[in-house]
Amino acid sequence: MFSYPPFDEQILDLLRSRDEFIVLGHISPDGDCLSSQMAAGSLLLKMGKTVHMANAGPFDRSEISHLRADFLAHIDEELYNRNPIVVVVDCSSPERLGHLAKEIEGLTTIVLDHHSSGEQFGNHRYIVPRSVSTTLIIMQLYKALEVEISQEIAEHLFFGFATDSGFFRFINAYRGETLRLAAELVDLGVSPNTMADRMTGGKSLGYVKYLGKLIDRSESLFDGKLMYSSSCLKDRDTYITTDKPSDSLYAMLLSVKNVEVVLFFKELEGGSTEVGFRSSHQSSVDVGALAERFGGGGHKKAAGATVNEEIDIVRKKLIDAVGELLHG
Template structure:
């Protein structure tokens, strides 16, 4: 058994007031991990506050439990004084937003599956062998003796499903399927998880159409990129939450190895998502640009004018693409 895992379980057993923190720009794995840990620890009678310093995309409210997640101001104004902080699915301090202020003041455990993790907790259980952080929370809950009901199993399953592209990505390995099986056997419902993606607004399709109009290709179609400006979101009556999954559409294009999607979510603040199919290591490119992630899915955020950022990032991407291609050929 992993030493850090056991230490974290030991600390959680002793803790009474726990802050469970997810990352900014939350995705399904993050929300699943925050809620699964929170519901599990609450079942053990602990006082637990779930929090994320970012707006939660509207489609996650398909799960009522998402209402449990509080924002930074709400947590601070409530006067809650945790004796332990559990951070999930976040690879570096900046990823937890203003909750960084609790670091150093309260014993902190980081539970994450990103290879780019900077090990910023008092205790760090970081293991890239897991396709999702949700699987690590399943192990923590199991070791703590949490009893699973249908809701908890479904919410826990959501993180595994979303981080593996519904069991389609290369990280959908035997452990993923066996953990999913375990959750389904405890009442988890995959069809309820898929509801979060079968709930689209017409405006999202219009936004997708704008994104498609902006598609550009490089390197004989092996690199594809597109962008949406703040104005594009506004004119389609959308926010950046409505473009979740667009980068996956870009990657799905025939012959594409690297897909890049630029999202100007605030004027002059651009989130960049990288996805690859077979061999390109996106996390290396993201780290170079100040972000992080996994080999096949990574991201970063840059400040500046959208067109300038697009040009810069595409230039860096092409350079790294050639370097990595040479390395792959030499294997």
Template structure:
């Protein structure tokens, strides 16, 4: 049965006795990343600390655009000179911090994460690969520090959990502790049905048409074991492409009989391609390790990478790599 390991005394003391912090998350932040940053900020504020949140973005999805002003896009020299402690959440490698990685060089850094792949960075690390989300790790930090979880914080903790578990769909057997933690959040006042509406509702017609185009564009490879789909720069002329449909797309393509791996390619610029990886639960393919081999990272079943190559070349290379694994 899984249980969370104790958080080290060095980390607890560093957080307890330091006065100023910068909380940082990975580029192209998702629900778990943003919820983790916000929950960490609120924890530190409750402890009387001075706190700054930073994220290189982009904040281009409609559901997070309003949050952009809450995060520093850069860490300036004056702030660095005060030697704040940096807390990095939901990030498995320093390059996933974007330009902020260079700006925090030399500052004491604590990592809270649940990704098993990627480089080991930071001065102190609390990494729990078996945790379903980083927000659940931060919930454990609240408990370790004896800080009360308010209704507002509980909402953020639950949202990160819900996004990274596909709203409970990705939780395996023998994870009763996780469900008991979530039950505590519900008892505090979180409404799962309202959270579901927040995650899935409010989409535009343009989003639905874009999702339909990506499904229509999907391709089957390796005897039906691999499904891919692609998004191109030209799509923005006809569809609303800022709301990422990838979670819904992954779910639909993984539901096809025999599919073990799904790849979603997004053309960011002529020579930059983002790739999302998903693996089915029965699949033996570790997409986190596969993404890491291309410079990215993630989990065994979900990962991502940004590759400085054109989309056609990235497709060719990844198709070969997945074929070798399957």
């Protein structure tokens, strides 16, 4: 039976003894990243610390756009010179911090994460790849520091878990401890149906039409084992593209018979490309390792990367790379 390993006492001592902290998450933050940041920040505030939340963004999705004001976009010289401790959550490599990676160089850094791929960084690390979400790691930190989990914090912890587990769909056999942790959060006042509505409800008609276009645009290769779709900058002229349809898109394309890998390419300003990777539970393809080859990271079954090349170039390179893996 899996159980979380104990925290290094050096990590706990730093959190107890130091007074000022910066809590960072990865670029293009998702539910687990933001929920982990909010929960970790609340933990430190409950301990009487001074806390600064920072994230390079973008916060362009409608469900998170209102949070932009709560996060620093840069670490200024005055804050840096006070030598705060940096807590990085849900991030597998410094590149995934965007421009903030350079702005925290030289500061003592604690990394709390559950990604199996990526570059080892930070002065202190607590990385548990078997944890379904980073929020469940933050939950263990609350317990280790004997800090009470309020209903509001429990909701952050559950939301991150729910998004990264596909609302329980990605949990394998013999992982009862994950369900027991979820049950603890429900007993603290979390409503799973409210969390489900927050994840999937409230979408605009424009979102649904955009999702439909991306599905219509999808292509199949390698005897149906790879499916991919692309979002272009010009889509903004016709569709509402601020609500990312990627999770729904992945679910739809992975449901197609024989599909092992799904790629979603999004054209960005300045000639860069954001790529989302997913693989089916039956597939042997490790998309986390694949994403790492392109400067990103993630899990064996779900990962992401931002590549500083045009979308057509990135798409060809990745299609070729997936083809080699599928036929290897």
